[in-house]
Structure formats: structure tokens, C-alpha cells
């Protein structure tokens with residue numbers, strides 16, 4: 001994993017290989033969805049590397065020993081930015097089964113271009129949890145920025161933003177607005193096209209995940 005303070009590039013060979021398969025135009029919905037789940041499990045593994053541990057006295061069949069367990073009283077909350085964020089949830093929950101899940105839905109009002117929140121549901125104890133905000137694509141950064149702004153109001157202990165692909169434009173915008181929130185991504189692609197798609201990207205993640213196109 002390449003580490004700069006606020007951008008962590010996950011370069012694990014399995015992640016990179018699976019991402020290439022997802023990018024291919026001839027990878028169809030069923031495989032795309034499976035790959036997204038597999039990658040999200042690997043992303044969860046990488047983004048939880050710094051979880052604090054504490055020692056607990058346990059009994060093995062042979063002896064008692066002080067052994068490490070996760071220190072946090074409460075586990076994480078994973079927040080999906082709808083709808084493509086759903087694709088990253090299942091794999092992450094497989095690795096972190098005690099995590100709670102939140103959802104946030106945003107759309108861009110076509111005339112004013114302002115971001116409108118149409119759905120928000122978070123666990124009541126979000127202020128006692130570390131938060132992972134997940135969306136496969138960090139493109140313009142507008143929805144990620146707006147989502148994190150709203151989610152900060154719930155006062156989680158910490159926030160990380162996790163995506164598969166990021167455009168340099170989206171990273172710059174996100175880091176300007178939320179310098180305190182690290183971005184984890186499997187790739188920084190070249191640029192955005194005139195429609196806001198990431199180039200070379202993988203197309204519309206939601207459509208490819210749900211087969212809606």
C-alpha cells in the first residue's frame with residue numbers, strides 16, 4: 001500500500017487483478033458484482049490495518065495467555081453512498097460482521113446543480129464508532145464531499161473514505177474540503193471526461209453492478 005498522509009493507494013496484486021477484470025467492457029453484471037464483493041473484502045482488510053488492539057486473558061487448550069483482541073467497545077459503522085456504494089457493503093460486512101450500516105442518498109438538482117439529500121439513516125450510536133464511507137467511484141468528488149459533510153454532523157470517532165477508483169479532480173476537491181479524511185483507493189485514474197466519467201474507469205458502477213443498462 002502506497003501511503004501519503006491523506007491518500008492511500010491499495011496496490012495488492014489481487015486487488016489490481018480483480019479491478020482490471022471489472023474494468024473490461026465484456027465483464028457482465030454477475031461477474032462484476034462478484035468481483036466487487038471480493039475486492040471490497042480486500043479493501044476492508046487494508047483499511048482496518050490500524051485498528052487498535054488490547055490484550056485479553058484467554059484459556060487455550062494448553063495454557064492461559066494474554067492475547068490480542070480489538071480494543072474498541074463498539075465496532076465500526078460502514079456508510080454506503082447510494083446506490084453504487086451498496087456493492088462494497090457485502091464484502092466488508094463479511095470481514096467485519098459486527099459493523100453497523102448506514103445509508104446516505106444524494107442527487108444533484110438538475111437546474112441549480114446543488115446536492116440534495118434524499119435519504120439518511122445511521123445507527124443511533126454513530127458517535128461511538130469509527131466510520132468507513134464507501135462509494136466505488138470518486139469522480140468529481142461532489143457527492144463524496146457533500147456526504148462526508150453531512151456525516152460529520154453525526155460525530156463519528158473517525159472517518160475514512162473508501163473507493164475503488166479515483167479521478168485526480170475528485171481527489172483534489174475532496175482533500176480541499178475534507179483534509180482530515182483519508183482516501184483509500186485501488187487506483188488513481190487519468191482524468192474525468194466531459195460527462196464526469198472517470199477515464200479509463202469502468203463505466204457507470206451502479207449500472208454495471210445492478211444491470212440497469
Ligand code: URA
Pocket residue numbers: 084137139196197198199201202203204205206
Ligand atoms: N460514477 C460512475 O459510476 N462512474 C464514473 O466513471 C463516474 C462516476
